Amino acid sequence: MTSLHTVTAEVGGAAHAAPPRRRARRWTALAFLTPLIVYLLAFYAYPLYRNIDLSVHDYTPRAFVQGDPEFTGLDNYLDILSDDAFLDALGNTALFTLGSIAVQYALGLALAVFFHRSFPLSAVLRAMFLVPWLLPLIVSASTWSWMLNSENGIVNAALQAFGIGQINWLTSPDTSLLAVTVANIWLGVPFNLVILYAGLQNIPADLYEAAGLDGANAWQRFRRITFPLLRPVSAITLLLGLIYTLKVVDIIWIMTRGGPADASTTLAIWSYREAFGTGQPDFSPAAAVGNLLILIAFVAGLVHVRLQRREETA
Amino acid sequence: MNRPSMSTRTTVFGTAVLALSTLTACASAPQDASGSGTATASAAGAYTWWDPYPQHDAGSAWAERVGSCGQQAGVTIQRTAYDTTALTNQALLAGQEGNAPDVILLDNPAVSTLADAGMLSAMSDFGLDASRFDKNLIAAGELDGKTYGIPIGANTLALYYNKKILDEAGVDPASIKDWASLTAALKKVKAAGKKPITFAGIGTEEGSFQFLPWLWGAGAQLTQLDSPQAAEALELWNSWLKDGLAPNSVIGNSQNTSWEEFLTGEFAFGENGTWQINSAAKAGFPTGIVQIPAKDGGAAPTPTGGEFITVPVQKDTKRYDATKKILECMTTPEGLVETGTTFAYYIPSTAEGQEAILAKEPTLQPWVEAVRTAKGRTSDNLGTDYPKISEAMWTGVQKALSGAASPADALKEAQAQAKQATGD
Numbered sequence: 001m002t003s004l005h006t007v008t009a010e011v012g013g014a015a016h017a018a019p020p021r022r023r024a025r026r027w028t029a030l031a032f033l034t035p036l037i038v039y040l041l042a043f044y045a046y047p048l049y050r051n052i053d054l055s056v057h058d059y060t061p062r063a064f065v066q067g068d069p070e071f072t073g074l075d076n077y078l079d080i081l082s083d084d085a086f087l088d089a090l091g092n093t094a095l096f097t098l099g100s101i102a103v104q105y106a107l108g109l110a111l112a113v114f115f116h117r118s119f120p121l122s123a124v125l126r127a128m129f130l131v132p133w134l135l136p137l138i139v140s141a142s143t144w145s146w147m148l149n150s151e152n153g154i155v156n157a158a159l160q161a162f163g164i165g166q167i168n169w170l171t172s173p174d175t176s177l178l179a180v181t182v183a184n185i186w187l188g189v190p191f192n193l194v195i196l197y198a199g200l201q202n203i204p205a206d207l208y209e210a211a212g213l214d215g216a217n218a219w220q221r222f223r224r225i226t227f228p229l230l231r232p233v234s235a236i237t238l239l240l241g242l243i244y245t246l247k248v249v250d251i252i253w254i255m256t257r258g259g260p261a262d263a264s265t266t267l268a269i270w271s272y273r274e275a276f277g278t279g280q281p282d283f284s285p286a287a288a289v290g291n292l293l294i295l296i297a298f299v300a301g302l303v304h305v306r307l308q309r310r311e312e313t314a
Numbered sequence: 315m316n317r318p319s320m321s322t323r324t325t326v327f328g329t330a331v332l333a334l335s336t337l338t339a340c341a342s343a344p345q346d347a348s349g350s351g352t353a354t355a356s357a358a359g360a361y362t363w364w365d366p367y368p369q370h371d372a373g374s375a376w377a378e379r380v381g382s383c384g385q386q387a388g389v390t391i392q393r394t395a396y397d398t399t400a401l402t403n404q405a406l407l408a409g410q411e412g413n414a415p416d417v418i419l420l421d422n423p424a425v426s427t428l429a430d431a432g433m434l435s436a437m438s439d440f441g442l443d444a445s446r447f448d449k450n451l452i453a454a455g456e457l458d459g460k461t462y463g464i465p466i467g468a469n470t471l472a473l474y475y476n477k478k479i480l481d482e483a484g485v486d487p488a489s490i491k492d493w494a495s496l497t498a499a500l501k502k503v504k505a506a507g508k509k510p511i512t513f514a515g516i517g518t519e520e521g522s523f524q525f526l527p528w529l530w531g532a533g534a535q536l537t538q539l540d541s542p543q544a545a546e547a548l549e550l551w552n553s554w555l556k557d558g559l560a561p562n563s564v565i566g567n568s569q570n571t572s573w574e575e576f577l578t579g580e581f582a583f584g585e586n587g588t589w590q591i592n593s594a595a596k597a598g599f600p601t602g603i604v605q606i607p608a609k610d611g612g613a614a615p616t617p618t619g620g621e622f623i624t625v626p627v628q629k630d631t632k633r634y635d636a637t638k639k640i641l642e643c644m645t646t647p648e649g650l651v652e653t654g655t656t657f658a659y660y661i662p663s664t665a666e667g668q669e670a671i672l673a674k675e676p677t678l679q680p681w682v683e684a685v686r687t688a689k690g691r692t693s694d695n696l697g698t699d700y701p702k703i704s705e706a707m708w709t710g711v712q713k714a715l716s717g718a719a720s721p722a723d724a725l726k727e728a729q730a731q732a733k734q735a736t737g738d
Contacts, residue, residue, distance in 0.1 A: 061406055062430055062432060065409040065410050065431040066432060145566070170565075171562050171565035171715075172716055173716050173717070173718040257518060259709075260712040260713070260716035261712040261716055261719075278701050278702075278704070279424060280427050280702065281403060
């Protein structure tokens with residue numbers, strides 16, 4: 001009897017102090033969360049930690065194998081920042097990234113507005129603009145480098161037809177960065193087109209109708225309706241474009257190897273070359289350059305969040 | 315009240331068990347497999363073999379050759395092929411994890427890098443005699459007086475020529491004895507309306523590889539990139555570009571691209587390697603080769619290419635017995651000839667092997683000579699410094715050819731960069 005009493009008392013007490021249901025729910029939540037947390041730790045936190053670890057040690061191939069790298073603190077970063085190549089690479093990165101996203105965005109927006117007015121075959125045409133996205137990068141980058149070949153490229157052949165002499169697109173330090181930027185713009189337009197087109201779909205049609213009744217012309221409608229209402233979508237497009245473009249390695253690597261003589265070397269190419277591009281891997285400086293890139297992208301993300309918050313409060 | 319909570323609890327428990335069991339399943343699956351399969355196989359003698367020849371698949375003559383050497387040693391060989399640069403990185407990772415394969419065929423500049431990392435066992439450690447290999451070839455496998463790898467064959471560079479174009483332009487290939495006569499020949503070709511020469515000046519190891527015969531042929535050393543001789547070598551290349559004797563595309567050409575240019579039949583000369591012998595024979599025009607001339611005559615030392623067979627350090631030293639047999643099988647004179655012909659073409663790395671392949675293929679004579687005068691890139695005890703010097707050098711070459719700097723200035727910068735990178 002007494003035991004039964006205590007049991008009921010306990011059950012009642014437990015129900016009062018901390019509802020088992022809620023506690024159970026917390027455990028359920030945790031159980032569902034675990035795979036995600038494990039995934040994040042294994043595939044995000046650890047690589048990031050490892051990258052930082054690589055960058056503050058001196059990992060020569062020997063140290064890499066033996067596991068006894070010398071701790072060098074911020075020396076790798078200082079070496080990179082004081083390297084003559086750093087400012088060049090930073091400048092190239094800025095030109096490549098900003099040039100790419102500005103033109104990609106402008107072209108993407110123009111095309112999105114163009115396709116927004118549905119016309120016969122517009123869907124087919126729009127689909128064809130996605131081709132650059134579907135091609136494997138090795139294919140499109142190789143095609144670009146053939147097209148821009150100094151001697152036998154189709155671009156120079158076309159220019160020669162107009163009496164313009166040979167331009168060494170990929171092999172002159174004056175034009176190689178421009179050449180890879182153009183190729184990258186071509187690659188990035190579909191992404192901008194798709195996102196901005198989706199953004200346009202969300203602008204209510206009656207706004208345009210009302211503006212039309214008020215006598216607004218096409219430019220005014222774009223300027224006063226489309227552009228302002230597209231601002232949040234534009235911001236995220238530009239931010240994603242920035243992050244994607246900062247870390248572009250493949251297209252530049254395939255087309256110029258960052259050359260001639262570092263003329264198209266961006267920070268990402270520099271990092272890749274240190275780690276994998278020479279006969280002897282230099283993981284530590286490569287990781288340091290990589291971390292600087294992450295930092296730049298992170299700052300851009302912060303600015304975006306800041307701007308967004310200000311817009312929301314305003 | 316009780317029931318739902320019970321059921322949630324069961325769900326939680328169930329999920330946890332499920333998650334755990336999948337985790338353990340994941341973790342144990344390979345172990346199970348190795349417990350029943352691979353482990354017994356390795357007890358019966360499964361040896362791992364890595365090489366940089368993904369173009370030779372499991373059914374190829376090369377794979378068969380590797381397999382038969384394993385059989386002779388009484389083991390089965392599991393062969394994995396990687397791309398050349400990926401192979402070095404994979405090897406470093408495997409070394410770090412302590413599960414390196416039994417045998418790696420390494421591109422020769424990588425040998426000193428991995429040897430310096432303490433990953434490779436020296437040939438003397440398991441009693442393999444390295445003295446019968448050509449001194450100039452095996453030098454690339456030596457570090458601090460020990461030999462860490464032996465060449466399974468060697469390739470090097472020469473100038474292929476298009477006989478049809480030379481005949482039309484009235485150039486006798488035998489007249490090419492030094493730089494002056496070569497440039498004269500190129501000018502003759504240009505006057506005849508054909509393209510004179512193509513090579514690979516790409517900003518990678520290939521660019522350095524192609525520039526070395528000219529650098530060494532001028533009497534310059536890798537340790538002194540800013541010497542007047544080195545500047546002369548770069549000035550030669552530079553003048554070819556300026557005078558339209560070589561196309562501007564050489565700045566971005568890999569050796570393959572440059573070879574494709576030569577195969578178009580529009581070029582009189584192409585600087586390329588032993589590995590194109592078969593392709594040259596199949597070209598739509600008659601071809602031949604001349605040795606790359608040194609500045610003042612004679613053959614320039616060309617860099618050796620080709621893979622070294624190396625043996626990563628194993629915890630279980632008993633494995634070396636079979637490994638030694640595999641290495642011996644790969645490097646007998648007949649073995650070297652077989653590798654040479656399988657690979658279209660690799661020149662054997664011993665005098666005996668060279669005689670044997672010449673008996674079989676007398677046309678290889680100029681290539682055998684080129685290999686005999688060739689020089690390892692990591693020789694002169696450069697070892698692990700070579701990759702850093704090489705990077706500085708190809709950057710300098712690119713700067714000069716693209717017009718970003720004069721040859722002398724580009725090499726001055728290159729020397730400073732190399733000095734900084736090697737820490738001298």
